[in-house]
Amino acid sequence: MALFRIARRTHLTPAEAWRRLTDWERHGDSVPLTRIIVKTPPPTGVGTVFVARTGLGPVGFDDPMEITRWQPPTEDAPGVCHLQKRGRAITGWAEIEVGAAGTGSYVVWREDLHVRGLPRALDGVTESAGRVVFGRAVKTLLQDRTC
Numbered sequence: 001m002a003l004f005r006i007a008r009r010t011h012l013t014p015a016e017a018w019r020r021l022t023d024w025e026r027h028g029d030s031v032p033l034t035r036i037i038v039k040t041p042p043p044t045g046v047g048t049v050f051v052a053r054t055g056l057g058p059v060g061f062d063d064p065m066e067i068t069r070w071q072p073p074t075e076d077a078p079g080v081c082h083l084q085k086r087g088r089a090i091t092g093w094a095e096i097e098v099g100a101a102g103t104g105s106y107v108v109w110r111e112d113l114h115v116r117g118l119p120r121a122l123d124g125v126t127e128s129a130g131r132v133v134f135g136r137a138v139k140t141l142l143q144d145r146t147c
Helices: 014-021 024-030 120-142
Strands: 002-010 034-038 049-056 059-071 079-086 090-101 104-115
Touching: 002 120, 014 079, 014 090, 014 104, 014 120, 024 034, 024 049, 024 120, 059 090, 104 120
Parallel strands: none
Antiparallel strands: 002 104, 034 049, 049 059, 059 079, 079 090, 090 104
């Protein structure tokens, strides 16, 4: 499996950074050729299931995920969301941590990603691609969208 870590700082409060990073549908806006479909009704929490569909037209794959830990940030503790990847093509897990840092917050995205059928010798390529794609997603999700 390809383990990678993305760390960022933002001027956003932990609550706002958390809200943006766990707005699953918006992840599709930041990852090329991907849309997110939440399969369970709100509110988000342990047991929430969503699918990232990546592809062009009928050619693509689904990356179903389930939230197995949901602990929003508080004044005293960072927030942690753990996702288990349950797909046929993609397996592994992702974890998002958001906590206070000065007047803003820090974000740490950890992911252990495996593409079925891809030899372990290519884990470095998977790790690099994951770091680029998810690093861009984190950056986009945390950006100010005011005009």
